[in-house]
Amino acid sequence: MMRDITLGQYFPGTSVLHRSDPRMKLILTLIFIVFVFLAKSLWAYVWLFVFTFSLLIVSRLPVKVILKGLKPVLFIIAITVIFNLFLTKGEDLLFECKFIHIYFEGVMFAVYMIIRIVCLILGTSVILTYTTSPVDLTDGIEQLLSPLKKIKIPVHEFAMMMSIALRFIPTLTEETEKIMNAQKARGADLSSGGLIKRAKALIPILIPLFVSSLRRADELATAMECRCYRGGDGRTRMKRLKYSPRDLVLFLVFAAFGTGIILLNIFIPYLVI
Amino acid sequence: MTPFIKAENVCFSYNTGEGKKIEVLKNVSFEIAKGEFVAVLGRNGSGKSTLAKLLNMILVPDSGKIFIDGKQISADTMTEDDVYEIRRKIGMVFQNPDNQLVSSVVEEDVAFGPENLGIPSEEIRKRVDDALDEVGMSEYARHSPHLLSGGQKQRIAIAGIIAMSPSCIVFDEATAMLDPSGRKEVMATIERLNKEKGITVIHITHNMSEAAMADRVIVIDGGRVAMSDVPEAVFSDVGKLRSIGLDVPQITELFYELKKAGLDLPDRIIDAGKGEDALLSFFEKPRN
Structure with a gap:
């Protein structure tokens, strides 16, 4: 059940996106997010949509699996669509029935929102989480933020905590399943009753999970000490991050994408809502 | 020649919450050669x-002395760097493989120790490759550890220690959570490290056939060293081992019971193959 979650999961591969520098990918993700929100006109949205899907194709990720990973977002999309459809007021009335008024502007806005949400999630995961291993990702964050060490922000410690958290997600997922099965075998009823009853039924799962996580943390800390861990000072890395020409090219592609959005907004302001 | 590890009258006790002390080790002394x-x-x-x-200074004894490589280790006289040098020299592999792997990529995990030691990147790369090769896990270098079997994970943990080029590795019940095939993999790795690389091995275990593979067996009972001898000698004292609450290898137990029943069989059998030979020659002997 819980293994189906693909959101935020890494797929190993050798595409351009896989091989480029995680720091660059972090920067590109930020650029991408900014331009997703800057798109205003129909053609800018089309351009955004095409660009996002070309990223998906370039990344050579399993498209079906990736699209399935969007399922959890469907709920949010549905709510946004409903609100925008019924609550947007415009001039071009399409449908009227008692208190329900649907305007053309509402329909367009709903479509824009779908594109925006899908592209936002798909784009950021394709650029970053699906194509960057958690290790590279935390390395990238650590290095990008390392200037903050000067003002005593424990960047290395945060990065280490993050990478350990990522490392233990599958372990703890497995453990949760085991505990759930153990409690079910003792007659625990996890799937019936109202919200409160179900929430209460989770307590016998969460407490053993907490206890065992603390024990794990303790053992891991000892193991790390035994391996001479003493924080970020004097620590070297096996892999040093290096920008390559590939990263520059990728940056230029994204710059072109951003410029495209701005130009389409300004010069073909068709259906700006 | 000075022994590699020497403990003299080491005592250790844990503090319980109510200010009481529980004595765990009482005047323990032993020597272990390189x-x-x-x-x-x-x-x-x-x-x-x-x-x-106590050996790698995760804990500090209440009293008594521990010498590593001829030098006494003590929290008072040693600098932080000295402590880490001891931890590098004496690597430790624990019971639960999941709780000692730090990274979600095998080779990054193996690199963790050397990275902490501040070794240059190229040298780490070389050590990681060598260590993975040593434990036969090179082809899994880019894998995620949570998809591997218990035995494989434990070999990764061992590689992580080897990469720090230790002189001694302590296995703290490192095979306890593994299935029989995992045990076999890990024991083969341990034996190879000991025989080929000359790494001193301290193997803490509940498994008697694993203990039979060692050069020497130390039996600890109630915080004291109860026995310390070659496995043949330790295991032939079946009565004493049982009174301590320990088993003997199955083959030794079989011979013990057969001899008790009056059969004329040789002593000190701890190996199934040798046991087989002894039984065969016994039955082939002409009866009188």
């Missing part, structure tokens, strides 16, 4: 794991 393969046996709570943690 390149020796020592198995440590004892019931749960006998102080085996505590002993292991």
